[in-house]
Amino acid sequence: METTLWGTFLRGGWVMWPLLIFSVLSWTVIFERVVFLITFRPKLKHLADSLTQSVRAGDLASARQICRSQKPELTELFLGAIDNKLSRELSERTVERSRLRLMGYLKKNLWILGTIGSASPFVGLLGTVVGIVRAFHDMAEKGAGGFTVVAAGISEALIATAAGLIVAIVALITYNIFVTAANQTLSGMKLTLDELLDLSHDKSLTQA
Numbered sequence: 001m002e003t004t005l006w007g008t009f010l011r012g013g014w015v016m017w018p019l020l021i022f023s024v025l026s027w028t029v030i031f032e033r034v035v036f037l038i039t040f041r042p043k044l045k046h047l048a049d050s051l052t053q054s055v056r057a058g059d060l061a062s063a064r065q066i067c068r069s070q071k072p073e074l075t076e077l078f079l080g081a082i083d084n085k086l087s088r089e090l091s092e093r094t095v096e097r098s099r100l101r102l103m104g105y106l107k108k109n110l111w112i113l114g115t116i117g118s119a120s121p122f123v124g125l126l127g128t129v130v131g132i133v134r135a136f137h138d139m140a141e142k143g144a145g146g147f148t149v150v151a152a153g154i155s156e157a158l159i160a161t162a163a164g165l166i167v168a169i170v171a172l173i174t175y176n177i178f179v180t181a182a183n184q185t186l187s188g189m190k191l192t193l194d195e196l197l198d199l200s201h202d203k204s205l206t207q208a
Contacts, residue, residue: 008159009159011155011156011159012127012156012159012160012163013127013130013131013134013156013159013160014130015123015124015126015127015130015160015163015164016127016159016160016163018123019120019123019124019127019160019163019164019167022116022119022120022123022167022171023167023170025112025116026112026113026116026167026170026171026174027170029109029110029112029113029174030113030170030174032109033108033109033110033174033178036108037178037181041181041185044074044185044189045188047066047070047074047078048078048188048189048192050066051063051066051067051078051082051196052192052195052196052199054066055082055196055199055200056199060082060084060200063078063082063200064079064082067079067082073098073101073102073105076098076101077095077098077099077101077102077189077193078193078196080094080095080098081095081193081196081197081200082196082200083200084200084201088197088201091197091200091201092197095193095197099186099189099190099193102186102189103182103186106181106182106185106186107178107179107182110175110178110179110182113171113172113174113175113178114171114172114175116167116168116171117168117169117171117172117175118168119168120164120165120167120168120171121164121165121168122164123160123164124160124161124162124163124164124165124167124168125161125164126160127156127157127159127160127161127163127164128157128158128160128161129157130156130157130160131154131155131156131157131158131159131160132154132157134156135154135157
């Protein structure tokens with residue numbers, strides 16, 4: 001019997017195929033989110049620092065220009081915070097709507113990891129049941145017990161269980177990491193946006 005990774009995969013039974021699909025989907029989302037966070041978070045911090053510096057200096061025109069040079073989701077987010085032509089209440093509502101849209105942007109596709117993390121153990125458990133049923137079926141067919149008779153079914157059950165747990169563990173750990181990173185980014189942005197709202201609606205800047 002093959003002892004290669006592919007041979008082990010095949011011995012896990014048909015439930016290994018949906019688990020393979022789950023694994024591919026998980027790693028696709030993981031790599032996409034890693035690249036996104038590595039590039040987006042530093043850019044967001046640099047943009048927030050630049051805007052805060054401009055607004056503190058009273059240069060709202062420069063701050064608006066910086067906002068308009070960004071992607072639409074960032075332009076909308078920060079432009080609402082520094083638009084002192086709106087009332088403070090209206091600016092806050094505008095910023096909050098933009099912040100909620102940013103939340104969706106930061107947590108894009110994370111539901112896939114959450115779903116896979118929840119479903120994979122059950123798919124693995126299904127493989128366990130199928131393997132045990134196969135073991136009993138082999139015993140009934142041969143009319144005898146013993147390890148050699150039930151080995152194939154037990155092996156299928158254990159491989160499917162292990163595969164389901166591995167896929168679930170990877171998906172859940174990365175899901176929690178990405179959700180935590182998104183929440184930290186949103187918390188930092190809330191502080192920055194509140195500061196920009198305070199600065200841009202200060203009486204000394206109302207005519208800027």
